[in-house]
Amino acid sequence: MATSVRSTTAVPAALAPPRAAPRWLRPRLKARQLLRPTLAYVLAAVMALPIFWMVAQSLTPERDIYVWPLRLFPERPTLQNYWNVLYSRPDLPLLRWYFNSFLTAFASTALVLVVASLAAYGYARLEFPGRNQLFFGLLSTLMIPGAVTLIPVFLILRELGLIDTYWALILPHGTSVFAVFLLRQFFQSIPKELEEAAVLDGCTRLQVYWHIMLPLSHSALAALAIFSFLGSWNDFLWPFIATNDLEMRTLPVGLTIFQGEYWTERGLIMAGASISTLPVLIVYAFFQQHIIRGVAMTGLKA
Amino acid sequence: MSAVAVPTVPSTTARWRTWRKQAPNYLFVLPHFLFFLVFLAYPVLFGLYISFHFWEILSPEKPFVGLENYQYLLADGLFFKTVRNTVVFASLTVVAEVILGLAAALLVNQRFPGRLAVRVIFFAPRVLSVATAGIILQWLMNKDWGFINYGLSLIGVQKVNWLGDPSLVLPSLAGATTWWVVGFAMIIYLAGLQNIPETYYEAAKIDGADGWQQFRHVTLPLLAPTTLFVAVTAFIGHMQVFGQIYLMTQGGPDYSSMPIVMYIYDNGFRYFRMGYAAAMAFVLAAIIMLITLVQFKFLGRPTEY
Numbered sequence: 001m002a003t004s005v006r007s008t009t010a011v012p013a014a015l016a017p018p019r020a021a022p023r024w025l026r027p028r029l030k031a032r033q034l035l036r037p038t039l040a041y042v043l044a045a046v047m048a049l050p051i052f053w054m055v056a057q058s059l060t061p062e063r064d065i066y067v068w069p070l071r072l073f074p075e076r077p078t079l080q081n082y083w084n085v086l087y088s089r090p091d092l093p094l095l096r097w098y099f100n101s102f103l104t105a106f107a108s109t110a111l112v113l114v115v116a117s118l119a120a121y122g123y124a125r126l127e128f129p130g131r132n133q134l135f136f137g138l139l140s141t142l143m144i145p146g147a148v149t150l151i152p153v154f155l156i157l158r159e160l161g162l163i164d165t166y167w168a169l170i171l172p173h174g175t176s177v178f179a180v181f182l183l184r185q186f187f188q189s190i191p192k193e194l195e196e197a198a199v200l201d202g203c204t205r206l207q208v209y210w211h212i213m214l215p216l217s218h219s220a221l222a223a224l225a226i227f228s229f230l231g232s233w234n235d236f237l238w239p240f241i242a243t244n245d246l247e248m249r250t251l252p253v254g255l256t257i258f259q260g261e262y263w264t265e266r267g268l269i270m271a272g273a274s275i276s277t278l279p280v281l282i283v284y285a286f287f288q289q290h291i292i293r294g295v296a297m298t299g300l301k302a
Numbered sequence: 303m304s305a306v307a308v309p310t311v312p313s314t315t316a317r318w319r320t321w322r323k324q325a326p327n328y329l330f331v332l333p334h335f336l337f338f339l340v341f342l343a344y345p346v347l348f349g350l351y352i353s354f355h356f357w358e359i360l361s362p363e364k365p366f367v368g369l370e371n372y373q374y375l376l377a378d379g380l381f382f383k384t385v386r387n388t389v390v391f392a393s394l395t396v397v398a399e400v401i402l403g404l405a406a407a408l409l410v411n412q413r414f415p416g417r418l419a420v421r422v423i424f425f426a427p428r429v430l431s432v433a434t435a436g437i438i439l440q441w442l443m444n445k446d447w448g449f450i451n452y453g454l455s456l457i458g459v460q461k462v463n464w465l466g467d468p469s470l471v472l473p474s475l476a477g478a479t480t481w482w483v484v485g486f487a488m489i490i491y492l493a494g495l496q497n498i499p500e501t502y503y504e505a506a507k508i509d510g511a512d513g514w515q516q517f518r519h520v521t522l523p524l525l526a527p528t529t530l531f532v533a534v535t536a537f538i539g540h541m542q543v544f545g546q547i548y549l550m551t552q553g554g555p556d557y558s559s560m561p562i563v564m565y566i567y568d569n570g571f572r573y574f575r576m577g578y579a580a581a582m583a584f585v586l587a588a589i590i591m592l593i594t595l596v597q598f599k600f601l602g603r604p605t606e607y
Contacts, residue, residue, distance in 0.1 A: 122330030152345035236545035252433035296493035
């Protein structure tokens with residue numbers, strides 16, 4: 001053991017700190033660090049598998065579907081199922097269902113945004129007798145489950161002759177108390193000084209609403225729009241009840257009927273499901289930042 | 303000037319002036335209030351009214367029968383079966399959703415390559431419609447041709463009748479629904495996790511807490527409001543399940559997966575016993591509110607540090 005000028009105390013070799021292994025021997029990553037990403041990738045694969053399987057089956061010719069062993073990737077991929085589901089089944093107006101769903105979702109979202117933002121501004125910033133009592137009264141109805149209103153609303157709309165129309169699908173969404181609550185919270189966080197300045201400049205209430213409250217809360221409005229759109233798009237029970245005519249059905253209801261009638265033709269069904277899914281997934285892929293942020297925001301505010 | 307309460311009693315003219323100034327404000331809340339009246343308040347009262355009558359949609363006679371519908375409900379064995387089914391389904395799904403949602407959020411809360419993609423994939427099923435999710439999952443769980451049983455067969459396990467076996471159908475449906483919705487819970491938990499200040503973890507570390515103890519004493523308690531929110535909203539939603547079960551099993555086999563809302567639907571829109579169905583809906587609402595109150599009791603205490 002060479003004695004160095006620096007060390008004044010003798011350190012036995014056994015207790016000396018181990019010298020680092022040469023660089024080429026050091027493992028790149030600790031095994032523990034790999035655990036998290038690996039688990040995440042595996043879980044993500046499990047989550048994605050059903051969607052992947054749906055698309056794979058949609059590209060499989062009918063004669064290859066009921067064949068064992070199953071294959072994840074079709075042996076003879078074909079677009080025949082897509083052709084069939086779109087053009088050769090006149091009793092399955094898939095594109096019309098698509099249009100119905102889209103129109104309903106779009107219109108009900110617009111309705112909610114307008115009605116709820118007006119009301120939220122009223123409850124947040126405008127004074128009138130009974131305001132707070134009214135608002136908290138509304139809030140208490142959030143506890144009421146939707147199932148209770150199904151039959152009565154159906155009977156009311158039936159009396160008005162509105163069953164099987166777009167009105168029946170769109171109008172009930174205007175009641176959303178949650179939307180009013182969310183926007184009110186948001187409006188209350190906007191500094192009063194801005195409004196007061198506008199009023200001093202001679203703005204009417206409506207102008208304050210339009211030029212100040214709305215522009216400043218566009219992130220909350222966007223989150224609400226996304227929520228509302230997705231909610232309407234996914235809604236099953238109400239459109240199921242409110243429509244009878246095959247042409248007026250929305251996509252989820254139509255697909256269910258489709259599956260009920262053609263349940264042995266799996267390729268066809270999977271193609272129908274894929275057609276209804278892929279655009280939604282594409283929109284999601286582009287807007288997922290906003291969508292996810294919007295969902296998180298509603299959770300925080302609640 | 304303002305509507306702030308002033309200790310003096312305003313004169314009549316002053317009150318009239320305030321009223322004139324504030325009256326237009328009602329117009330802002332009016333549209334929403336009208337919708338509320340027409341599509342929520344009146345229907346609830348109307349529904350209650352219907353539940354006290356023998357309301358067959360086809361017959362002109364709708365006699366008042368008092369509590370008879372409710373009495374019939376209490377004697378209806380199928381109703382109790384659907385209640386049991388629904389509570390089991392909702393409980394399984396909520397528990398799975400909360401646990402897996404939190405686990406996924408914890409997993410994704412640290413940086414690693416592809417983390418954003420993983421987050422996107424976890425949430426993706428949530429944007430599918432209930433019909434699409436039901437169609438995919440039903441085929442996946444098919445006893446003879448489903449991919450899940452195929453995978454099991456590769457490791458030598460016998461085919462399982464996920465949706466056809468009465469003792470398996472509810473857990474299978476719960477599992478399927480969890481796949482569909484867990485992304486939502488994950489996102490809410492992520493937001494909640496990111497809201498916990500670092501200082502709490504530092505303080506815990508100084509006190510000598512290891513990872514697991516930090517989780518138990520810092521993360522979990524501070525996530526209690528988040529958990530309450532997820533559990534309550536998930537429970538209320540799943541208690542009213544209809545779409546995926548209607549699509550995947552139609553309530554079978556032999557009513558072992560039939561949820562309350564489907565029984566309400568059958569009674570109201572297939573047998574046209576609307577009075578009975580309306581009564582059932584109110585009982586469902588009562589059950590939901592009761593269990594929600596219990597949840598608030600258990601999870602609602604605010605955590606102060």
